[in-house]
Amino acid sequence: MEAAFYLFLLGAFMCSTEAAGILPDGPLNAPVGGSVMFTTFLTEADGPFDAVTWNFNATILIISYQSGSSLIPPAYQDRITFFPSTASLELKDLTLDDGGEYSVNVFPDRGGIIKLDIYEKISRVSIKSSTEQITEGSSVTLTCEASGSSPSRTWKKDGSDLNLSENVTLSEDNTVLTFKAVKKENSGEYVCLVSNPVSSSEAKFTIVVNYGPANVQIEGKDLINENDQIKLICSAESTPSATFTWRLNGSEIIGSSAEFLKEKAQSSDSGTYTCEAKNTVTEKQSTAEHELHVRADITSGCYAGCIAGIVVGCLVVVAAASAGGFFVYKKLHKRKPDPPPQTAEVNHIYEEISPVYQNVGK
Numbered sequence: 017m018e019a020a021f022y023l024f025l026l027g028a029f030m031c032s033t034e035a036a037g038i039l040p041d042g043p044l045n046a047p048v049g050g051s052v053m054f055t056t057f058l059t060e061a062d063g064p065f066d067a068v069t070w071n072f073n074a075t076i077l078i079i080s081y082q083s084g085s086s087l088i089p090p091a092y093q094d095r096i097t098f099f100p101s102t103a104s105l106e107l108k109d110l111t112l113d114d115g116g117e118y119s120v121n122v123f124p125d126r127g128g129i130i131k132l133d134i135y136e137k138i139s140r141v142s143i144k145s146s147t148e149q150i151t152e153g154s155s156v157t158l159t160c161e162a163s164g165s166s167p168s169r170t171w172k173k174d175g176s177d178l179n180l181s182e183n184v185t186l187s188e189d190n191t192v193l194t195f196k197a198v199k200k201e202n203s204g205e206y207v208c209l210v211s212n213p214v215s216s217s218e219a220k221f222t223i224v225v226n227y228g229p230a231n232v233q234i235e236g237k238d239l240i241n242e243n244d245q246i247k248l249i250c251s252a253e254s255t256p257s258a259t260f261t262w263r264l265n266g267s268e269i270i271g272s273s274a275e276f277l278k279e280k281a282q283s284s285d286s287g288t289y290t291c292e293a294k295n296t297v298t299e300k301q302s303t304a305e306h307e308l309h310v311r312a313d314i315t316s317g318c319y320a321g322c323i324a325g326i327v328v329g330c331l332v333v334v335a336a337a338s339a340g341g342f343f344v345y346k347k348l349h350k351r352k353p354d355p356p357p358q359t360a361e362v363n364h365i366y367e368e369i370s371p372v373y374q375n376v377g378k
């Protein structure tokens with residue numbers, strides 16, 4: 017019996033195993049620092065097993081188990097758990113050096129072999145842009161950087177697959193996304209998903225394509241009356257938002273917002289209004305023009321002679337009012353006490369007024 021076992025052990029060392037029967041096909045994947053379970057197809061009913069050996073890369077002994085006692089080399093002492101009932105093995109605290117072939121031999125004639133691939137988990141995924149400020153028409157590259165073993169990358173834009181074209185291309189390994197001449201439609205949130213068989217991680221990058229100003233327009237009335245409100249609104253397609261400068265007949269006027277407002281228009285506010293839209297990032301500017309005519313009001317459209325006329329008129333009114341006031345004052349103080357108001361008197365006043373209306377009618 018003993019001789020047979022040593023012969024078996026020797027056989028196991030020499031040729032690993034051709035009997036790949038009691039382990040799954042593999043390979044198994046496991047992360048650095050993690051653990052892996054080599055589970056055989058054997059059950060308790062198949063045992064008990066007199067002798068079991070596990071080897072790494074055919075020649076390195078992990079455990080030699082015989083009749084309840086086991087021999088474990090120092091390198092594996094604290095890292096393995098052996099399950100005698102199924103001849104299965106657990107290996108912990110994995111390092112990249114643990115990648116290779118694991119074989120098991122169960123005396124007298126069963127065995128198996130399986131490959132284990134160790135991966136460093138994906139970490140530190142980031143997207144780096146070739147330029148900080150992205151302006152329309154410029155060339156931009158996004159590079160998806162990552163740490164970890166065998167990273168494979170996929171990209172999404174706003175949750176959908178990328179539409180690659182002659183102007184939007186990916187490098188062969190999917191690491192670099194290139195925009196030949198970036199368009200405003202390329203704005204959006206880009207995600208680079210990096211994965212390997214044991215982990216995945218992603219990074220996001222938002223492309224804001226600065227463009228414009230384009231399509232500058234002024235909205236407002238062409239013709240208003242004096243004392244009406246002037247309200248002109250300038251708009252422009254621009255990222256970032258445009259800043260505005262207003263001019264009247266070429267001279268700068270107060271107002272640096274999109275809206276030009278003046279509560280009471282004067283006829284001197286007539287003229288050509290220009291809105292100049294500027295984009296501080298693209299350093300481009302564009303203008304729009306708007307003709308406004310403020311129509312002079314007949315009652316207030318009045319100068320020198322007219323004003324003198326009003327002044328004279330006023331004096332006359334004041335004089336008349338004073339005289340009238342004096343007369344009324346005197347009259348009130350004479351007729352004291354006042355007689356109670358009578359219906360007849362009211363009727364009388366009415367009758368007096370009626371003929372006046374009739375005269376006007378004729």
Ligand SMILES: *[C@@H]1O[C@H](CO)[C@@H](O)[C@H](O)[C@H]1NC(C)=O
Pocket residue numbers: 073113115116117
């Ligand atoms: C084990 O074998 C694999 C190939 O299967 C090899 O890459 C690895 O370096 C070997 N490891 C040791 C410690 O011999």
Ligand SMILES: *[C@@H]1O[C@H](CO)[C@@H](O)[C@H](O)[C@H]1NC(C)=O
Pocket residue numbers: 173174176177178179
């Ligand atoms: C790709 O193109 C299709 C059709 O033009 C469009 O509906 C979709 O939004 C595009 N996807 C992206 C990510 O731009």
Ligand SMILES: *[C@@H]1O[C@H](CO)[C@@H](O)[C@H](O)[C@H]1NC(C)=O
Pocket residue numbers: 181182183197
């Ligand atoms: C690529 O860009 C060029 C120049 O801007 C343009 O003429 C062409 O239509 C673009 N191609 C696609 C597929 O968008």
Ligand SMILES: *[C@@H]1O[C@H](CO)[C@@H](O)[C@H](O)[C@H]1NC(C)=O
Pocket residue numbers: 264265284285286287288
């Ligand atoms: C602007 O020009 C128009 C037409 O030349 C003129 O009628 C108007 O008085 C001018 N306005 C100002 C404020 O200069």
